[in-house]
Amino acid sequence: MVNDTESIRTKEKRLNQLAQEITRLDRSPLYQYRKKNDYKPVFGEGNPDADIMFIGEAPGVKEAETGRPFVGRAGQYLNSLLSSIDLKRADVYITNIVKDRPPSNRNPHAAEIDIYAPFLCKQINIIQPKVIATLGRFATAFIIDLFHLPQAGKKIGEIHGVIMHTPTDFGKVYIIPMYHPAAVFYNRNLAGFLEKDFYTLKLLC
Ligand code: URA
Numbered sequence: 583m584v585n586d587t588e589s590i591r592t593k594e595k596r597l598n599q600l601a602q603e604i605t606r607l608d609r610s611p612l613y614q615y616r617k618k619n620d621y622k623p624v625f626g627e628g629n630p631d632a633d634i635m636f637i638g639e640a641p642g643v644k645e646a647e648t649g650r651p652f653v654g655r656a657g658q659y660l661n662s663l664l665s666s667i668d669l670k671r672a673d674v675y676i677t678n679i680v681k682d683r684p685p686s687n688r689n690p691h692a693a694e695i696d697i698y699a700p701f702l703c704k705q706i707n708i709i710q711p712k713v714i715a716t717l718g719r720f721a722t723a724f725i726i727d728l729f730h731l732p733q734a735g736k737k738i739g740e741i742h743g744v745i746m747h748t749p750t751d752f753g754k755v756y757i758i759p760m761y762h763p764a765a766v767f768y769n770r771n772l773a774g775f776l777e778k779d780f781y782t783l784k785l786l787c
Pocket residue numbers: 638639640641642645650651652653654656657678764
């Protein structure tokens with residue numbers, strides 16, 4: 583028990599150190615935009631010892647104003663999907679590939695993904711989740727490439743809800759790609775898929 587508590591504290595401490603590095607990341611192409619708008623970097627939040635880690639794309643305006651991931655409209659929907667499988671935000675860990683808001687919520691550029699990727703990899707290695715749920719095509723493509731999965735190049739429409747797995751230094755990790763919650767605002771028909779994929783996620787835990 584003491585050991586568990588200590589290892590969670592160590593994880594928390596290592597995550598905090600990483601978050602501070604991102605705060606000082608002035609070589610990021612998004613750093614000046616952050617400063618100019620008085621935005622905050624959005625590192626990630628939740629249980630440092632979570633079994634489930636959600637990875638989204640990049641912060642939107644609400645996230646950049648608060649420094650917290652998924653607190654806008656997509657976040658409200660994510661919260662309701664979590665409660666549909668009896669989970670709370672505090673049970674899981676939620677982060678993004680890109681840790682600063684891209685202007686006008688445009689898609690992240692490759693250079694932006696590249697600069698924040700090592701931080702995401704470190705977050706994964708610290709938290710050591712059993713399941714990674716990727717939200718949307720950017721996070722899905724990133725994780726598929728990272729672990730050299732055979733689904734490389736497949737569209738999110740083909741692989742959402744498909745359970746993949748990979749060996750890692752800390753054991754087997756399941757990966758489940760999902761539509762991004764915000765995609766449902768543009769196409770209501772995707773809601774049923776997302777709800778079903780959350781149910782699949784529940785069965786994995
Ligand atoms: N969309 C994302 O991908 N991440 C957030 O944190 C908010 C919206």
